[in-house]
Amino acid sequence: MLLYCPDCKRLYAEEERCPACGKRKGREPQAEDPCFLMSVGVIWSEMAADLLKQNEIPFEQKSNQGAAMAMLTGLLSETFDYYVPFARYSEAKELTDAFFAQNGEQEAEETESEEAEKETEEE
Ligand SMILES: [Zn+2]
Structure with a gap:
């Protein structure tokens, strides 16, 4: 639970x-509790937002950037936290997990197994 x-x-x-x-x-x-879904960098946030919109999942987006961090590192370090209602959480999680798995940016784990599956069938 x-x-x-x-x-x-x-x-x-x-x-x-x-x-x-x-x-x-x-x-x-x-059902209506906003639940933390993920935190993404600014370059991914637009795509993540689009993905949620396309699937009609309501979400809140909150900028995570502290003023001090902004001065030190510039805009690209900005991240956004995404919150979705609990009722849509598992759906949103699946979507975004699949999205980032495909795009390979968020967590670069186990991408090498793909190479093992490469088949060289020639006739
Ligand atoms: Zn807590």
Whole structure:
């Protein structure tokens, strides 16, 4: 079962702690609770937003950039946090996971297995 941390807007498994604040005071998520979906860099945020819009999933987008960070690193370091209602969370998660798996930017794990599947059939 999933619990919802109302402070951080995160979902987490019942036996775990909130990944953001480490507390265990979550409650059962309600359909309309905004849930943290992901955090993406500015170059991906537009695509992520489009993807959600195309699938008619309502979302909130919050800029993550602190003023000090902006001065040090410039605009490209800006990230956005995405929140979707709990009712649409699993759907949104699947979509964005698939999207980023395809585009390979978010988590570059296990992309090498593709090469093993390469078939060289010649007749
Ligand atoms: Zn929390």
